[in-house]
Amino acid sequence: MRKQIVEYTxxxxxxxxxxxxxxxYENRYQMESEEFFEQYSEGLLSDDEDFLEWSGNYQxxxxIRQELNTQLQNLQNVA
Structure with missing residues (x-):
């Protein structure tokens, strides 16, 4: 499978x-990403390609969410 690199502004x-x-992924597998990642990290799910990609995307x-939260906290501290 050929991967495509996408850059965002x-x-x-x-x-x-x-x-x-x-x-x-959540719709396809009827599972929230947080629940999936917990099970995947515990070795309860297989290492098929979809799960590898889902895990990487979730991480x-x-x-990114943590970085944005940090930036928001920094803005609040300045104000």
Whole structure:
């Protein structure tokens, strides 16, 4: 499978795209991403390609969300 690299102008744009991608997985597997990741991390789910990608996307989502939260906190501290 050939992967496509997509660049976003802002972290918020990337976060929105990731949320849409995560929702696709959640609908397909009838499971929230948080629940999936917990089970996947505990080795309760297989390492098939969909799950590997879902896991990576969820980790990327968490990292961007944390970065945006940090930036918001910094703005609140300045104000």
């Amino acid at each position: 802002t972290e918020l744009d990337a976060l929105i795209a990731l949320v849409k991608t995560l929702k696709t 990327h989502f968490l990292a």
